[in-house]
Amino acid sequence: MTCILCRWMVLVGSLDVVFYPGSVALIGASKEAGFYIDPISASKLRDRFFLVNPRSGEVLGLKCYPSILDVPDSVDYAIFAVPAKFVPEALEDCGRKGVRVVHIYSSGFGETGLEEGKQLEEEVLRVAKRYGIRVIGPNCMGVYCPESGLFFSHDLPSEVGSVAFVSQSGGQAVNFVFSGVSRGFRFSKVVSYGNALDVDFVELVDYLAEDRKTSIIGAYVEGLRKTEGLLETLKNASKRKPLVILKGGLTGDGARAAASHTGVLAGSANIWEGLLKQVNAVRVETFDEMADVIVGFLYAFPPRGRGVSIATTSGGSAVIHADLCVRVGLTVPSFSEGTQRALGKIIPIAGASVRNPLDAWFAFQSGILPEALNIVSRDENIHSLIVEVQPGGFKVYTARDPSVVDKFTTILGETCKRIMEEQGKPTMIAVTQSIYPEFEAKIRSMFHNMNLPVYQSIYDAARTLSKLHQYRLSREVRE
Numbered sequence: 001m002t003c004i005l006c007r008w009m010v011l012v013g014s015l016d017v018v019f020y021p022g023s024v025a026l027i028g029a030s031k032e033a034g035f036y037i038d039p040i041s042a043s044k045l046r047d048r049f050f051l052v053n054p055r056s057g058e059v060l061g062l063k064c065y066p067s068i069l070d071v072p073d074s075v076d077y078a079i080f081a082v083p084a085k086f087v088p089e090a091l092e093d094c095g096r097k098g099v100r101v102v103h104i105y106s107s108g109f110g111e112t113g114l115e116e117g118k119q120l121e122e123e124v125l126r127v128a129k130r131y132g133i134r135v136i137g138p139n140c141m142g143v144y145c146p147e148s149g150l151f152f153s154h155d156l157p158s159e160v161g162s163v164a165f166v167s168q169s170g171g172q173a174v175n176f177v178f179s180g181v182s183r184g185f186r187f188s189k190v191v192s193y194g195n196a197l198d199v200d201f202v203e204l205v206d207y208l209a210e211d212r213k214t215s216i217i218g219a220y221v222e223g224l225r226k227t228e229g230l231l232e233t234l235k236n237a238s239k240r241k242p243l244v245i246l247k248g249g250l251t252g253d254g255a256r257a258a259a260s261h262t263g264v265l266a267g268s269a270n271i272w273e274g275l276l277k278q279v280n281a282v283r284v285e286t287f288d289e290m291a292d293v294i295v296g297f298l299y300a301f302p303p304r305g306r307g308v309s310i311a312t313t314s315g316g317s318a319v320i321h322a323d324l325c326v327r328v329g330l331t332v333p334s335f336s337e338g339t340q341r342a343l344g345k346i347i348p349i350a351g352a353s354v355r356n357p358l359d360a361w362f363a364f365q366s367g368i369l370p371e372a373l374n375i376v377s378r379d380e381n382i383h384s385l386i387v388e389v390q391p392g393g394f395k396v397y398t399a400r401d402p403s404v405v406d407k408f409t410t411i412l413g414e415t416c417k418r419i420m421e422e423q424g425k426p427t428m429i430a431v432t433q434s435i436y437p438e439f440e441a442k443i444r445s446m447f448h449n450m451n452l453p454v455y456q457s458i459y460d461a462a463r464t465l466s467k468l469h470q471y472r473l474s475r476e477v478r479e
Helices: 002-014 031-041 084-097 115-131 170-183 201-210 230-240 252-262 269-278 287-299 315-327 337-344 361-366 369-377 391-398 404-423 437-449 458-478
Strands: 024-027 049-052 062-065 077-080 101-104 134-136 142-144 163-167 187-192 216-221 243-247 282-284 308-312 384-389 427-431
Touching: 024 031, 031 049, 077 084, 084 101, 084 115, 115 134, 163 170, 163 201, 170 187, 170 216, 170 287, 201 216, 201 230, 216 287, 230 243, 230 269, 243 269, 243 287, 269 282, 282 287, 282 458, 287 458, 308 315, 308 369, 308 458, 315 458, 337 369, 361 369, 369 384, 369 404, 384 404, 384 458, 391 404, 391 437, 404 427, 404 437, 427 437, 427 458
Parallel strands: 024 049, 024 077, 049 062, 077 101, 101 134, 163 187, 163 216, 216 243, 243 282, 308 384, 384 427
Antiparallel strands: 142 187
């Protein structure tokens, strides 16, 4: 055990410079690489960010040096945006300069399937090992760490969060950051690692498992070059924080796509399914589902049981969603007689239902929904709640009271937070799509600002609750 802990301590220290470099250089600076230049030059690294281009003295108004060797200061981290055939020579210069990390954005290596690309990778690895340089990539977007000032795209938030995301795909690394923004969460660190010639999935998860600034790890992986230490790494990570994994390439067609994308072998679907279950990682099937689960861990918590209460304004919707909840592994139990009596005192039976699901149209209209939810939350058969909010329903009321959306959202949000704090029951809010996008956006934004778990539908919320409950059960068995 001591040796394992020592190994992890070494790994944590060794990757610090990847996320927190003292200085950065972009080799092959051009307008086309502006998605690196603009955000980094505006970050806290701006006075330690250097552009290198032997054919231009200036790019986007910033000075260029003809070579990394001409940069007057030391450089910790270099981004390569040059054709693949020039990478080994540029890496030699970085070695002589004392650069510690290189991120190779360039493609044209092993992922091509051509012998020339594979030989280039071998040459890059030989040079990197000779100088002790760590390599991220090739064929990747690199590192986004808002705390240190590293960015790999325009419009990424500068606010620091606690979610880490490791992605073999560069495009999905960018897209998932934007997905997080739209879902109300931010990131500590994001890494697109591409072909994983050196720094790989195992080492990154090892590091993030020990990272105090990361509370949740999400990962998209297509395949692995190296599997040594994988089981140990995933077990350690999932003991410390939720580990949410999307595995690509589980079908024959998907595996072929993975091989042409990053040049790695995807592995057997059965092996991966068994592995993720063994280590108690939360397995998801889409990036949207990954975002849903992360929202659940961030702003709620795993329920103690499978019983869920649904509050909606449509009897037909309630029936359909009760079926969907059961299909994802939850139950929709009847309320106790005491709960039904208490609800019957405030909700008229005609046109509504005081059973589960709760057909709460009257409660929405009359403003007694918070009281109804408080009653439901005390039912011993109920372990979690889902409240559906249909933004279009507010249109008719705003003519009389323009502040109705603000009032309703604030009161409902406070009620949901109180239920979670006092009753210990996760309470999810499903804000459905609307033909009135201004109401929808405003309601979502207000709930996000209150740090509440918001979903697109009752189904998404239910699926998340089921995943969280399974996570809790597996964790309890292991403990």
